[in-house]
Amino acid sequence: MLTDDMKVLHDKDLLIQDVRKYDIANATDILAFGFDLSKTFMFSNMDYIGGAFYQNIISIARHITVSSIKEALGFTDDHNVGMFYCCSTQSAGCFASSFPGILGADKAGLRSIPCLIPCSYDIDGYFAEVRKHAGKLGELPPSFLYSSLLPSLQGADQKMSASVKSSAIYLTDEDDVVREKILAAFPIGQRSMDIALEWLRFFLEDDDELATIQTKHQAHQLLSVELREILTEVIIKTVKKFKTNRQRISNDVLKAFMTPRLLE
Secondary structure, three states, X not given: OEOHHHHHHHOOOOXXXXXXXXXXXXXXXXXXXXXXXXXXXXXXXXXXXXXXXXXXXXXXXXXXXXXXXXXHXXXXXXXXXXXXXXXXXXXXXXXXXXXXXXXXXXXXXXXXOOOEEEEEHHHHXXXXXXXXXXXXXXXXXXXXXXXXXXXXXXXXXXXXXXOEHHHOOOOOOOHHHHHHHHHHHOOOOHHHHHHHHHHHHHHOOOHHHHHHHHHHHHOOOOOHHHHHHHHHHHHHHHHHHHHHHHHOOOXXXXXXXXXXXXXX
């Protein structure tokens, strides 16, 4: 679900043609992490919403009050009406019945398919209402898997920012840039290494190796420079893998993933 409609509504100066470009870039980035075509349907809200999906949007919308949205998302009377409506759009995306002919043909059967949403806790407000009202529509309330946020390179108490290049490592960064950023972000010191270890928890896929590193770190058997080098190599490997995969995502591949069809 590419929420391009939300991009337009949240920025009054953003042109729709620019959002279309973001759709392609965002979809390519997502697919570069590896998805099974036979089990994946990706869509743009501005292109796909209609039919059963729109029926679910208006069905859930009539149960959601403006005051509830204000409380859940902190919106005020100064926010445009479209931003309030985004909540019902997001909610409808939680129902398998919004995807007939994709997740199945029988609408009654679709209502028995549960939904799991992996997301960051800071966008939970968009789904708070669907948990309250799904049962009224004969739908199953979705379940959620909350992810923790990756700490900024500037510290656990800071947020990553696109305007602050040193706050994050970009998937477009070259090896030497990655190395420089990690060197600058993690000077020798216990607190710095604790954050470096937190980054490893996100990116080191070998759980046994991670456990060994954690044990050595806690026992002060691992030098700070060694931990920093381990992190550097892991991040460089991750970025390289992403770049290689992304190059394989052609327009034809994008079209295949975004074509409505019955999934396995």
